[in-house]
Structures are given as structure tokens and as C-alpha cells.
Amino acid sequence: MAVITLQRKPLTFAERTYVPQILSGLRTTFKRxxxxxxxxEYPEERPAIPPGYRGVPTLVRDPNGREKCVxxxxxxxxxxxxxxxxxxxxxxxxxGREHVEKAPSAFDxxxxxxxxxGLCQEVCPEEAIFLQNQYSMSGYTREEMVNHKDRLxxxxxxxxxxxxKWDKKQAAAEHGNAH
Amino acid sequence: xxxxxxxxxxxxxxxxxxxxxPKGTNVIEAARQAGVDVPHFCYHSxxxxxxxxxxxxxxxxxxxxxxxxxxxxxDPATGKQKINWIPRPQIGCATNATPxxxxxxxxxxxxxCREGVMEFLLINHPxxxxxxxxxxxxxxxxxxxxxxxxxxxxIEQKNVKPKRTLLGPRVMLDDExxxxxxxxxxxxxxxxxxxxxxxxxxxxxxxxxxxxxKKLENNYSLNTVDxxxxxALTSTDFRFKMRVWFLKQTNxxxxxxxxxxxxxxWSREGAIYRITPRQNDGVNDTWMADSGRELxxxxxxxxxxxxxxxxGADSTLDAAITAAGDLFKSSAGAVAVVGSGRSSVEExxxxxxxxxxxxxxxxxxxxxxxxxGILVSADRNPNVRGALVTGLINALPAxxxxxxxxxxDAGKVRTVVAVGEDLAAxxxxxAQLAKIAIVYLGTHANTTSAAARIVLPSLTVFEKNGTLVxxxxxxxxxxxxxxxxxxxxxxxxxxxxxxxxxxxxTLPVDLTALWKVLAAEVSALGPMSFASLPETGLLLDxxxxxxxxxxxxxxxxxxxxxxxATEGRPA
Numbered sequence: 133m134a135v136i137t138l139q140r141k142p143l144t145f146a147e148r149t150y151v152p153q154i155l156s157g158l159r160t161t162f163k164r165x166x167x168x169x170x171x172x173e174y175p176e177e178r179p180a181i182p183p184g185y186r187g188v189p190t191l192v193r194d195p196n197g198r199e200k201c202v203x204x205x206x207x208x209x210x211x212x213x214x215x216x217x218x219x220x221x222x223x224x225x226x227x228g229r230e231h232v233e234k235a236p237s238a239f240d241x242x243x244x245x246x247x248x249x250g251l252c253q254e255v256c257p258e259e260a261i262f263l264q265n266q267y268s269m270s271g272y273t274r275e276e277m278v279n280h281k282d283r284l285x286x287x288x289x290x291x292x293x294x295x296x297k298w299d300k301k302q303a304a305a306e307h308g309n310a311h
Numbered sequence: 312x313x314x315x316x317x318x319x320x321x322x323x324x325x326x327x328x329x330x331x332x333p334k335g336t337n338v339i340e341a342a343r344q345a346g347v348d349v350p351h352f353c354y355h356s357x358x359x360x361x362x363x364x365x366x367x368x369x370x371x372x373x374x375x376x377x378x379x380x381x382x383x384x385x386d387p388a389t390g391k392q393k394i395n396w397i398p399r400p401q402i403g404c405a406t407n408a409t410p411x412x413x414x415x416x417x418x419x420x421x422x423x424c425r426e427g428v429m430e431f432l433l434i435n436h437p438x439x440x441x442x443x444x445x446x447x448x449x450x451x452x453x454x455x456x457x458x459x460x461x462x463x464x465x466i467e468q469k470n471v472k473p474k475r476t477l478l479g480p481r482v483m484l485d486d487e488x489x490x491x492x493x494x495x496x497x498x499x500x501x502x503x504x505x506x507x508x509x510x511x512x513x514x515x516x517x518x519x520x521x522x523x524x525k526k527l528e529n530n531y532s533l534n535t536v537d538x539x540x541x542x543a544l545t546s547t548d549f550r551f552k553m554r555v556w557f558l559k560q561t562n563x564x565x566x567x568x569x570x571x572x573x574x575x576x577w578s579r580e581g582a583i584y585r586i587t588p589r590q591n592d593g594v595n596d597t598w599m600a601d602s603g604r605e606l607x608x609x610x611x612x613x614x615x616x617x618x619x620x621x622x623g624a625d626s627t628l629d630a631a632i633t634a635a636g637d638l639f640k641s642s643a644g645a646v647a648v649v650g651s652g653r654s655s656v657e658e659x660x661x662x663x664x665x666x667x668x669x670x671x672x673x674x675x676x677x678x679x680x681x682x683x684g685i686l687v688s689a690d691r692n693p694n695v696r697g698a699l700v701t702g703l704i705n706a707l708p709a710x711x712x713x714x715x716x717x718x719x720d721a722g723k724v725r726t727v728v729a730v731g732e733d734l735a736a737x738x739x740x741x742a743q744l745a746k747i748a749i750v751y752l753g754t755h756a757n758t759t760s761a762a763a764r765i766v767l768p769s770l771t772v773f774e775k776n777g778t779l780v781x782x783x784x785x786x787x788x789x790x791x792x793x794x795x796x797x798x799x800x801x802x803x804x805x806x807x808x809x810x811x812x813x814x815x816x817t818l819p820v821d822l823t824a825l826w827k828v829l830a831a832e833v834s835a836l837g838p839m840s841f842a843s844l845p846e847t848g849l850l851l852d853x854x855x856x857x858x859x860x861x862x863x864x865x866x867x868x869x870x871x872x873x874x875x876a877t878e879g880r881p882a
Contacts, residue, residue: 204441205554222551231474234442234551257441297438305471 190288445542571781636812652692655777668815675708711738
């Protein structure tokens with residue numbers, strides 16, 4: 133391989149004093165000093181989350197307070213990093229929701245594994261799991277980083293429901309084509 | 312031996328392909344042999360044909376002949392015999408193959424028919440898939456994906472029917488999901504011989520129901536759950552436990568009796584969730600008993616032995632084996648071995664080796680129950696014939712260990728090696744147990760394990776590999792479904808180390824190497840190997856033991872002694 137030797141140009145007098153460079157830098161500094169700040173004072177200030185943002189996966193309730201998840205385990209199946217773990221269970225008779233028959237008895241999402249891909253939300257046939265605008269998860273232990281069912285519902289809250297599938301099902305059972 | 316008659320073959324044409332099938336084969340089976348899938352719900356190869364789901368509609372035709380001269384009518388366009396297509400589609404399940412029958416399964420008319428049938432079936436079918444246990448193995452899901460219209464035109468209200476009816480202790484019925492295929496009714500009537508199910512009411516009000524005052528509680532009720540093409544019948548034990556697509560399937564055997572029904576064990580991450588039958592037309596067709604499906608519960612039972620013990624204190628396996636070796640030396644010539652009809656063939660072979668090294672007499676314990684004539688036989692040991700084949704015993708075992716009890720009382724036996732058998736249950740008194748030192752290999756705690764000097768925890772059938780010989784002298788293999796429980800050791804390892812501790816040769820513990828020794832030493836197992844044993848088993852030559860008075864009565868594919876000789880023994 134050929135070696136090319138370059139001749140360094142000697143600095144001019146002005147360049148050797150460094151003064152013009154310092155002044156041009158200070159000009160930028162003073163120009164920005166009077167403009168509004170572009171950074172956020174995180175964590176006191178929080179950014180506005182755009183719609184469609186994929187934050188921490190959460191479980192939601194319908195407007196009647198019913199847990200929407202029926203533990204079909206499709207999210208567990210589709211989850212690429214295997215972060216979701218569900219233990220299915222039956223809805224007990226006499227709970228007023230026995231027509232739904234099935235609900236998770238345990239629902240864990242390991243946030244150390246979650247890659248925020250949103251496939252769980254996409255696959256959910258009951259619209260029960262949503263990646264909402266919560267983005268900051270931290271903890272001191274691995275155990276703390278696993279979101280259990282209670283925490284998932286606490287994070288998820290209640291979302292509007294366009295279908296009320298199970299309420300319609302119950303109404304049909306009470307007044308519909310029964311015989 | 313009379314060779315089975317060769318079936319008469321007839322040639323049929325399916326989607327342009329000629330295929331020769333035995334006479335009497337129906338069109339669905341003929342198409343299956345030609346590699347063509349004819350979708351169906353109500354048809355089941357082991358049940359009678361009713362033809363009420365109409366899903367298997369296909370076009371059929373026969374070659375045309377001149378009515379007067381019976382001469383073939385040729386089609387000038389193709390140069391072949393003209394086919395007289397029946398103008399309307401016919402059901403494949405109720406049509407037997409006849410010579411020259413032509414079948415078309417891919418025409419627009421057939422496609423229309425399937426879409427129409429699917430649409431009618433889905434009209435009243437609830438959108439329960441997310442909560443339905445059948446999802447993932449549901450014929451309705453599969454056929455609607457494969458042959459359905461893809462969208463619904465139904466805007467009216469769906470029928471409402473009872474969702475949670477208990478038909479029996481193990482079967483739950485969801486009437487909304489039922490597509491009225493009548494498989495469960497036919498199974499109860501024809502196979503279980505317990506005709507308790509039937510349809511009541513008419514039209515869209517039709518409902519599956521039990522005969523008033525009766526329950527679906529026979530020992531074969533869970534087969535109705537297996538054959539239900541939808542999620543209408545579900546098992547109360549498996550209900551809402553796990554989605555089937557997570558479960559790993561392992562071929563295993565039902566060890567509750569000497570029938571040796573072939574099974575599939577469904578497990579996930581070391582936990583077994585259910586056991587279902589595996590088709591073996593020579594043993595259990597596609598059925599198994601409910602009692603055999605609960606055997607997996609023994610794996611995680613609370614009384615499972617979890618640590619080797621010497622004189623009641625937990626110890627390591629090494630220390631326990633050494634202690635057993637010392638015990639064998641101190642009581643040389645006064646050792647007896649109690650083998651088991653529940654052990655695998657390989658374990659029985661090693662038990663025999665142990666008995667030979669110790670010069671100990673061997674006894675087995677028989678377990679007799681009531682045979683039901685279907686898939687539970689009177690002999691509740693799955694592998695007594697294995698003990699005969701390996702030479703562990705030469706005569707059939709007795710239910711009580713009377714000879715051993717006499718020998719203990721006389722002081723001739725001071726140490727007993729019990730392989731998985733509870734000596735107290737086999738007739739030894741507490742006083743006799745106290746007189747002897749017991750080396751106990753077993754899975755669960757019992758009186759013997761409590762009284763034993765040395766306890767060696769071993770594996771259940773779901774945690775190991777091996778073979779069993781069933782009542783037909785059919786050698787069948789079972790495979791490991793879940794990892795061994797903590798603290799337990801493979802029976803083969805324990806037995807092999809006991810043989811070594813007793814001063815015998817070092818025997819291999821992996822099945823490939825052990826089977827080489829087995830094949831060399833046991834003439835009946837001749838040139839076989841564990842790997843080459845087919846999944847449906849291999850019939851051994853039973854003539855050396857033909858004179859023994861086996862206790863089993865007739866069952867689904869078994870004829871006792873004299874009748875068996877003329878049966879021709881299907882392979």
C-alpha cells in the first residue's frame with residue numbers, strides 16, 4: 133500500500149490567536165441564550181406522548197369495571213421475547229361475570245424481557261392489553277421489574293369499549309333467543 | 312397360523328388420480344389414501360356412519376355404459392370412457408368405493424357446498440374461541456379457515472342455549488357450541504355401551520342431553536371430549552388449564568392395566584396437563600379409559616419420595632447404595648427380591664440380574680381388578696408378561712407374598728429388596744416388616760417406605776423411557792414426557808448400581824446399550840433395539856407362555872388363550 137505524505141498548511145496569525153474562533157462560538161451561545169429552551173426539565177417536565185406510542189404493556193378494564201382479559205394466552209403465544217406468562221382460571225359462579233367463564237388467575241409481564249413491539253396488543257381478540265404512554269420503568273431487583281396482574285390493571289386503568297361483547301352476550305342470554 | 316385374507320381391491324379415481332383401496336372403504340378414507348383431504352365433522356373412522364353434517368359433499372360419477380349392450384360409451388373429446396356425473400353432490404362418508412367410481416373434490420359446486428355448510432354451522436356458533444378450550448384443535452376452526460366463506464352475512468341474533476351443563480363428573484357441555492354431529496352419542500352407544508346421550512327438540516332448538524335421571528359417568532366418558540369436533544364437550548379436569556398449542560406431546564402408555572392403551576402425554580415446562588389416547592388399531596383404536604387419564608397426578612403428588620434415606624435419615628444416593636451393598640454382604644444368602652409387574656422390561660431385566668447376583672428368590676405381586684371388556688383388563692399390572700419374557704419369573708404371580716412371609720418367619724430371609732411394591736399391601740404383617748431390613752425402590756411413600764432401612768426414590772412412567780409387554784405380548788415403548796422430580800433417580804441407574812454394589816457386573820443404564828445386552832441374553836427380544844421398535848409396538852412370540860392361566864377376559868382387541876390362536880394375530 134502506497135503511503136501518501138501530506139504537507140500541513142501553516143496556521144495564519146489570526147488562527148494562531150484563537151480569538152475569531154472563540155468569538156464565533158460565543159456568538160452562537162448568546163444567540164441561543166435569549167431563545168426559549170428546547171430541552172425538557174425531566175423528570176419534573178414530561179414530554180407529550182404522540183398517539184400510537186408503544187409504552188409499557190398494560191391490562192385495561194371496560195367502562196363497567198370488568199377485566200377484559202379472558203386469558204386466551206394469544207399474547208403469551210405471540211410474544212417474541214416470551215415476556216408474558218399467564219395462568220388461566222375460571223370465573224367463579226355467582227360473581228356476576230360467570231358468563232365470561234374465563235379470566236387470568238395470574239398475569240405476569242417481565243419488563244426486563246419486553247421489547248415493546250406491541251404484538252400482544254395487536255393479537256388480543258378482547259382488546260384487553262394496550263401499550264399505553266407509560267415509558268419509564270425502573271427497579272432495584274429483577275423481581276420488581278415483573279409486572280403482576282394488579283400492577284398491570286393499575287397501570288392500564290379503564291379504556292372506552294366500542295363493542296361491549298360480553299354485556300351483549302349476557303343481555304341475549306336474559307332476553308334473547310332463549311328457549 | 313392362518314394368514315389373514317387379502318382384501319379385495321377396487322380402483323377409484325379421485326381428482327384424476329387412480330387409487331386402489333380395499334372394497335368397502337368409504338370415499339373419505341379412499342381420498343385420504345390418495346392424499347386428498349375431504350373435510351368432515353360427524354364421520355369418525357371407528358364409529359358408525361350417520362352422514363348428518365353434510366360437510367363431506369363431493370361430486371361422484373360412474374363410467375357410462377350403453378344400457379342395452381353394456382358396452383362402454385366413449386367420449387370422443389378425450390378418447391376415454393364417458394363419466395356419468397351425478398348432478399347433485401353426494402356425501403363421501405356414506406358412499407363406499409365401487410370399481411370405477413370417479414370423485415371430484417375441487418369443483419366450484421363442491422366449494423359452494425362446503426361454504427354453505429360452514430355458513431349454516433357458524434350461524435348459531437358463538438364467538439367463544441378466546442375462552443374455548445378446543446381452540447387450536449377445533450375442526451370448526453380448521454374447516455372454516457380451509458373451506459369457509461371468510462365473512463358472515465348473519466345479522467340476526469344467535470341462538471341462546473345453556474353454556475355450562477355438567478353431563479357427568481368429568482364432562483361439561485356447552486350447548487351453544489354443539490354442531491349436532493352425534494359422535495358422542497354414537498360413541499356412548501357403540502363403544503362404551505352406555506347409551507345415555509341423545510338429541511332432544513327439533514331444528515335450531517336441538518340440544519344434546521342425557522337420559523333423564525342418568526349421567527355420562529362411565530369410565531370412557533372423556534373419549535366423547537376427544538372426538539367432539541368442537542368445544543361443546545370439555546373435560547372438567549383440563550378445562551381452562553392451558554391452551555393446547557403450548558403443550559408438548561409425548562408418546563406414552565396407559566399403565567393402569569395389562570391392556571397397554573397407547574397414549575399421548577401433553578406437558579408444558581415439566582408439568583403434565585392431560586393424557587389423551589393415541590391411535591393404535593391393534594390395541595385401543597382411538598380410545599382410552601378415564602381412569603388412565605388421571606395417572607399423571609402421581610407425578611406431583613404430595614407423598615412423592617424426594618430424597619434417598621438410610622435408616623430414616625436423608626442421605627445421598629451414593630451413601631444409600633453403599634449402605635445397601637453392606638447390607639447385602641452382611642445378610643448374604645438371606646436376601647429376597649420382590650420385583651414388580653409395573654416395572655419396565657429393562658428394569659425387570661436388571662431386577663433379574665440383581666436377584667442372580669444376590670442368589671435371591673424373586674416374587675412378584677399380582678393385582679387383580681375387574682375387567683370391563685373394553686380397555687381395562689383384570690390384570691392391573693401393565694407388565695407381568697414382560698417379567699415372563701425377561702425371565703424374572705416363570706409362573707404367574709400371586710396376590711399375596713405367602714412364601715416370603717413363611718421364609719421371614721423362619722428367619723431364612725433377613726433382607727428384602729422391594730422394587731416399587733408395598734410389602735404391607737402384599738400381605739406382610741408389621742411384625743414381619745420389623746424383622747427384616749428392606750431396600751425400597753419406589754416413587755411414593757407407603758408403609759414399606761416408612762419401614763425400609765434404605766429408601767431409593769425412583770421415577771414414574773412419565774419421567775423415564777422404557778418398554779412394556781401388554782396382554783397380547785405386544786412390546787410397546789413409552790417415552791419421557793417430563794424431567795425427573797428433584798431428588799429422584801432413574802430406576803435403571805439405581806438397579807444397575809445395586810447390582811454393582813452386590814458384587815455383580817457393571818451394567819449399562821442407557822437404553823441403547825442396555826438393549827444390546829437384553830437382545831443378547833433374552834431370546835424372545837432377539838434382534839430388536841429400543842430405537843427400532845415401532846410406535847405401535849411389536850408382537851412377540853407368545854407360544855412359550857401359552858399354557859399359563861392368564862386372568863384377563865376378552866377386551867377390545869384381545870381374545871383369551873384358545874380363541875387367540877385362531878385370531879391370526881394381526882400385526
